[in-house]
Amino acid sequence: MNGKHKALRAIARFFHTIRYGYEGHEGYRKSTDLFKMIPCVEDLKNGGLLDPHTTSFLDLGCADGRVNLMMSYFVRNSIGIEIDEEILKEFEPRRAALNRFLKDQKLQPIPETVHLFSGDSLKPQTHEKMKQVSGVPLQEVDLFYTYIILHDLFGEMIAEKAKKGALYLVYGFSQILPSYEGMEILIPDVGSQGIATLYKKT
Numbered sequence: 001m002n003g004k005h006k007a008l009r010a011i012a013r014f015f016h017t018i019r020y021g022y023e024g025h026e027g028y029r030k031s032t033d034l035f036k037m038i039p040c041v042e043d044l045k046n047g048g049l050l051d052p053h054t055t056s057f058l059d060l061g062c063a064d065g066r067v068n069l070m071m072s073y074f075v076r077n078s079i080g081i082e083i084d085e086e087i088l089k090e091f092e093p094r095r096a097a098l099n100r101f102l103k104d105q106k107l108q109p110i111p112e113t114v115h116l117f118s119g120d121s122l123k124p125q126t127h128e129k130m131k132q133v134s135g136v137p138l139q140e141v142d143l144f145y146t147y148i149i150l151h152d153l154f155g156e157m158i159a160e161k162a163k164k165g166a167l168y169l170v171y172g173f174s175q176i177l178p179s180y181e182g183m184e185i186l187i188p189d190v191g192s193q194g195i196a197t198l199y200k201k202t
Contacts, residue, residue: 004073007107008038014098015066032067032147032171039191040169041074044198047187049143049167050074056136060121060146060154064090065114067145069098072111075143079134080116081126088118122150122157139163148172155180159201168199 012034020031044050055075059067062080064087072078082088099109115134119126127138138161146154151170158168159182168183169190177188177197187198 003108005038005042006105007073007102008034008041008070010102010105010107011066011070011098012038014101018064018094020063030147030149030172031063033195034066034070036191036193036195037067037070037171039193040171040196041070041191043187043191044143044169045074049198052076055142056134056140057143057145058130058136058138058141060144061149062116063087064094065116066094068114068116069095069110071145072113073108076113077134077136078111078114079130079136079141080114081119081121081130082116083118083120085118088116091116122153127161141166143167143169145169146171152178152180155183155199159183162201164201166201168201169196170199171196173197 015034052074053076056077057071057075057079059080062068062082065080068078068080095110102109117129117133119129131137141162144154144158144166148170155168158166159180172195177185180199183199183201185197186200190196190198
């Protein structure tokens with residue numbers, strides 16, 4: 001098990017106790033299962049779809065940035081947009097706590113490639129803000145990501161505004177996979193977890 005894989009497992013363990021679902025007073029939130037995300041990331045890496053020197057990754061609803069933290073080991077830019085500013089405030093203290101946890105485990109700290117900010121992922125003014133904050137315009141994003149919420153609207157936006165060949169990873173599907181105009185399914189079951197599908201803009 002290499003250093004990066006050990007770090008991913010540690011990140012998944014760290015966030016495993018901070019999960020959100022439909023039940024409870026914070027039921028409006030759902031969080032990606034990072035243990036299931038690990039094989040997805042490795043599948044993308046092994047398929048040559050992630051490059052730490054060139055790939056720009058964008059989580060369209062990043063919440064506390066947990067997926068961005070994991071992806072930062074494999075991409076040049078790990079960018080996240082979150083519409084709820086209160087949720088986004090959780091990011092910095094959790095990143096600090098996670099880095100302490102990784103240090104205790106003698107593992108590689110989180111790379112300095114994560115850029116998170118608040119905004120509506122569907123709005124042009126947010127895309128302009130993203131360019132100012134991260135230096136990456138929407139048209140240069142290589143890999144988009146979302147938990148299934150608003151996946152259809154995001155799919156339309158990517159088909160309209162992203163560059164040809166841009167990838168769109170949607171987490172939360174089971175057996176029925178939607179189609180998006182102007183996009184094709186590249187990998188129906190990323191990581192063989194029965195949870196994520198990868199699309200490509202044609």
